[in-house]
Amino acid sequence: MSKIEVNTIEPQCGTTLTLGASGDTVALASGASQTGFGRTGTVDWVTTVQTSGFTAANGKGYFVNTTSGAISVNLPAGSAGSIVAFKDYAKTWDTNNLTLVQNGSDKIGSSTINAILSTEGGSLTLVFVDSTQGWLVVNDGVQEKALTAQFISATGGNTVTTSGDYKIHTFTSPGTFTVCSVGNVCGSTKVDYLIAAGGGGGGTCIGGGGGAGGLRASNGTSSGSYCAGPSPLTSPVCGSTVSAQGYPIVVGAGGAGSTSPSTPGNATAGSVSSFNSISAAGGGLGATYGMSGGNGGSGGGAGGWTTQPGPAGGGTAAGSGNTPPVSPPQGNNGGSNSINTQDSSGAGGGGATAVGTNSSSSPPRTHTSPGGAGLTSLITGSPVEYSKGGDGKGDTASGAAAGVANTGEGGDGAGNCSPGNGKAGGSGIVIIRYKYQ
16 A cells, blocks of 8 residues: 655645545545535435434434324534534425424524425425524425425314404314414414313202303413403313324213203203313203202202291202312302292302392292303304303293203203203314414
8 A cells, every 4th residue: 555645735726636546435534524625515424313302412323214103303502513413204394394493592494483394295494503593494485385384283073264364163972173384483383262161950849050061261372362361261261282182182072951850850960071181061950949059160049948937057058069069160059049938949050250149039920030140252153152051940931942052052841840851052062272373
């Protein structure tokens, strides 16, 4: 082996210096480094396929397989000339995105938005230039697409509507809210929601009103300014964080109204509604005469009396609301019957924002004790009252009605003992709203 030791090699003529002949390999010794050559715009590709989140290294390219789910990659600290590259291994970036996460204050294309790669079979090479532009995409025509502000994309629901830049998924029966991808701008991983459980059934024979289904709702700031309802039920509650996956939706049925004038009657409570581990309890049952209201999201109204006197100490108790307890409360107590008088009315069921009205004997027998008020929300773009308590009735009061379907309203009690069936509670609902463009 020959050895030449020199400090400088220059061409004898002209300005081109050729090292080696065609087909030769010119290599640096192990441990040696080069300066002045610069990069050719290529990377050394890592042939171990990446299937979960990782931190990229300068000078490396990665094959990323998102078949099993979306993946986030942390970019290396940027210095001038740093280069990284990524390739969609299984052509699944359109279904499960690859997100490039900035390192500290390093920008991507002069933007502080993380880049989301969503092109099937796509590839991306980035070079770090300076603190002004940060990482720049050197593939022609893809810089703008990679850095476009992106938002939640989802499917599911019996009804999907749009209101301006917002999409609204309404579930009136069980289903799945499937988040296909989340966004890359502030707030684009949260959804606003309204969850109402099924209302309780009303009692019969001077029956109490059914309690409203429990109501859980966010304040509307995650998906845009809309009236979510009164404080403190919603104002402390931000939206629910979601990721790319399916979320089972449970929509509770309304409870049955009582069909038996015998004590204790046979009204039933409403059923639970839920989304993303947020549950609303079914409304408590409305009591028949001489009985106490049932506990639930909102409590059922107490039953009235047909004979005098009532129990020792007077009256029957309201059902307790916010059972089981959550914060802020999901509902209120039903009305009670503290009147030790013949023919006092059934009490009203509790509602989302107010307690049910107590029993009354004035005017005798024809009195209606209103249920507690619900919450009026504009989450769908139109005002709708959810989770109103059912009315309690005196024994000749008229106008008993079932709870409105898909509002969580409690069913009214029935005044007459024979015939006179308590009314069913309204079924629940789950509504999800988010910014989609």
